[in-house]
Amino acid sequence: MKKTLSLLSLCIVMSGCSTLPDSSTNATGNLATAGSLNCKANELCPNVFVEWDQQQKQQLRVETVLNSSYDYYDIKAITFLIDGKAFSYPAAGPTQQKNINRLIPRRSSNSFIVPSLFLYELSKAQNVELSIETDKGNIKRSVYTPNQPSMLYQNFVKLIASMPAQSKKS
Numbered sequence: 001m002k003k004t005l006s007l008l009s010l011c012i013v014m015s016g017c018s019t020l021p022d023s024s025t026n027a028t029g030n031l032a033t034a035g036s037l038n039c040k041a042n043e044l045c046p047n048v049f050v051e052w053d054q055q056q057k058q059q060l061r062v063e064t065v066l067n068s069s070y071d072y073y074d075i076k077a078i079t080f081l082i083d084g085k086a087f088s089y090p091a092a093g094p095t096q097q098k099n100i101n102r103l104i105p106r107r108s109s110n111s112f113i114v115p116s117l118f119l120y121e122l123s124k125a126q127n128v129e130l131s132i133e134t135d136k137g138n139i140k141r142s143v144y145t146p147n148q149p150s151m152l153y154q155n156f157v158k159l160i161a162s163m164p165a166q167s168k169k170s
Helices: 002-016 117-123 151-161 165-169
Strands: 023-025 031-036 047-052 059-068 075-082 085-090 096-098 106-115 128-134 137-144
Touching (some): 031 151, 047 151, 059 075, 059 128, 075 106, 085 106, 085 117, 137 151
Antiparallel strands (some): 059 106, 075 085, 096 106
């Protein structure tokens, strides 16, 4: 019985930190990527989706998603802390809130426009954190340390590799 409960608990914890596939290409050939941050088992673990902006190719569209069993969040801004330097971006619009299902009843998401130069800063970083400003306080999680790169960071590296050479230099 203890083994069954332990196995069930492990499955629940693992499913809470699962992510969508690490990268995909949509019908227009626009590279998109998604990943989670480094979170502890008892923490709210944001998922972040990144793709090139359809209107302005020198920008990225970053969508932050918070799935909670209890609360909706009004996501107002994000700040990437790269080696102690802050890169803050306001929300592109109002937070979208959806009721998903009984296991994850509340999903809050918002999008942000980030200049592609951000990827250059990210590519040479030694320590990266993401702080999500919400109506319930800031949610701060690790994106990258040399000992623990998150799934999101690994996917950013793939996105950087797909950049045209002139964009990397600008």
